[in-house]
Amino acid sequence: MTRPVDIPTLVEQARRGAPRAVARLISMVEDAHPALREVMAALAPYSGHAHIIGITGSPGVGKSTSTNALVTALRRRDLRVGVLAVDPSSPFSGGALLGDRIRMTDHVLDPRVYIRSMASRGHLGGLSWTTPQALRVLDAAGCDVVLVETVGVGQSEVEIVGLADTTVVLLAPGMGDGIQAAKAGILEIGDVFVVNKADRDGADNTVRDIRHMISLGDRTEPGLWRPPVVKTVASRDEGVDEVVEALDKHLTWMKDKGELRARRLRRAADEIEAIVIKSLRERMGDLRGEHGVDTLAAAVVDGEQDSYSAADQILADLT
């Protein structure tokens, strides 16, 4: 049994920025709490303020160091910042993970910085509905910027793109030259490219490679966004203000071109679809007896029925 929650009070506290209330609401998202529907209804009028920035790149490239440095740079501008580390490969519930990550401890005592990690495995279409809902909590809590970082390895690099307004692709010399980047499909997804570890040999070559690959792409026409390539040494806080400037420029460009709304529309559509599919699957699991999927599966195996007609029968029962 989940204990009853006073949603209006919790939402009000979160809106005033109370860290515990924010954390509680994100846990409710992670747990697919039954009252989530009520939470989202209460938060709906307060969303759309935050600039959502996705940070992606191979493990070891400096994502968490860069996230930490970006938080510092954003705080210098007196912005309220949220950090959501999403681990699509981990079944473990969040909270502890990022707290353990030493490089983020610079900000744990800052009341205007919210740091949370969240696992989404185990939920059907997990990333596509849990992440936007957790982001909505941080947005409604008054964050000006929310950084979404994928942790863990996997196919999440490209998946994260649909979740952000602006996507930052992080590379490092020798790890992600242009060819590799092109192969990984990340050239298309980056709005801002950052070559981190610029204190190492080969950084300028990596920058040149990426610029070259971008120039070969289809983003060179006038009016289109030409992704900037910025060099950083995240561990020494170098170049990070330039990244923030590039992010600002991208936000302004998106607003001017209607792209911000277009991206948010796509995101909302994906979220709705994920919720529909989740709900259909739950209701399908509730069907019993001759209408149940087990009975129909047996009929298909025994050759009494084909799988399309079985699916039609379930769809008819659900609608």
Ligand code: GDP
């Ligand atoms: P992540 O796996 O992408 O999150 O990468 P981390 O942020 O954990 O960084 C991986 C390693 O690279 C750590 O040992 C960092 O201290 C180091 N690192 C991060 N940024 C830089 C940098 O700009 N220069 C150098 N030399 N090392 C860095």
